[in-house]
């Protein structure tokens with residue numbers, strides 16, 4: 552019997568993935584896929600909860616995100632990449648779980664609260680948006696995930712999933728697996744503007760799919776210490792994204808340390824540090840770009856990979872749904 556633990560995680564296909572996604576989660580997934588049964592969900596239904604008026608945005612990003620996964624090293628031979636909307640069992644599970652959650656509890660979910668504010672929904676929150684944590688609980692439990700590798704902002708989702716699992720198992724019998732969040736320990740990669748978070752809407756990202764000259768341009772325009780006007784001036788490393796990126800991507804940690812000391816002391820110019828970062832990112836992104844080009848040549852082949860992953864995922868979800876229905880005495 553296969554006793555490997557199961558991992559499930561996913562992304563909303565609303566845009567291409569960037570270096571922050573890589574450092575925060577992709578890298579970890581690529582590593583973990585060898586130890587765990589891994590499912591990666593392209594969460595198009597969840598993406599629609601605030602993109603109902605723009606389904607083409609979601610549609611066009613399915614292939615983009617799949618290419619990001621494959622180029623980052625997710626191996627479709629061992630990891631199942633699943634298109635959420637092609638697993639209708641998830642929607643059915645969501646309906647059953649909704650009865651185990653109160654509206655007040657949904658309104659208290661801090662991540663959803665923050666997102667609602669960000670999106671300025673006011674009183675016009677789409678009901679689907681408010682309940683997406685429940686649909687996420689369906690995602691997680693359908694695959695019987697033990698571990699959910701996510702960023703910190705997703706902790707409330709896992710918390711809410713655990714509550715749903717506990718209610719369900721108490722009410723209907725021990726059917727669902729209680730998942731645990733696997734929070735990546737790496738520090739969050741700041742945006743190229745030095746802002747706390749890389750985000751597409753802030754325009755401060757470097758995408759995994761950016762070509763060489765675009766990456767170089769973005770690095771040259773990167774925020775650094777504004778008081779470090781001349782190379783000879785002492786500079787600040789903390790909060791300086793150029794160094795955060797070097798720390799994340801330069802394999803020569805000794806050299807990075809030496810550069811940081813020189814920068815602090817004064818005598819190391821931004822142009823030099825940025826040139827190094829351009830080289831380092833090129834060395835990292837080069838192989839990704841190569842794999843991407845290969846896969847992108849054959850979009851039908853990528854779709855086949857997604858269909859195969861989805862088929863595998865759907866089999867697992869259907870099994871869970873059968874036990875859920877039986878536990879709820881819906882096995883007519």
Ligand code: TRP
Nearest residue numbers: 559560561562563594597687690
């Ligand atoms: N909410 C996640 C995000 O915004 C995406 C997601 C959907 C997810 N379903 C999931 C993550 C299940 C982990 C497990 O990035």
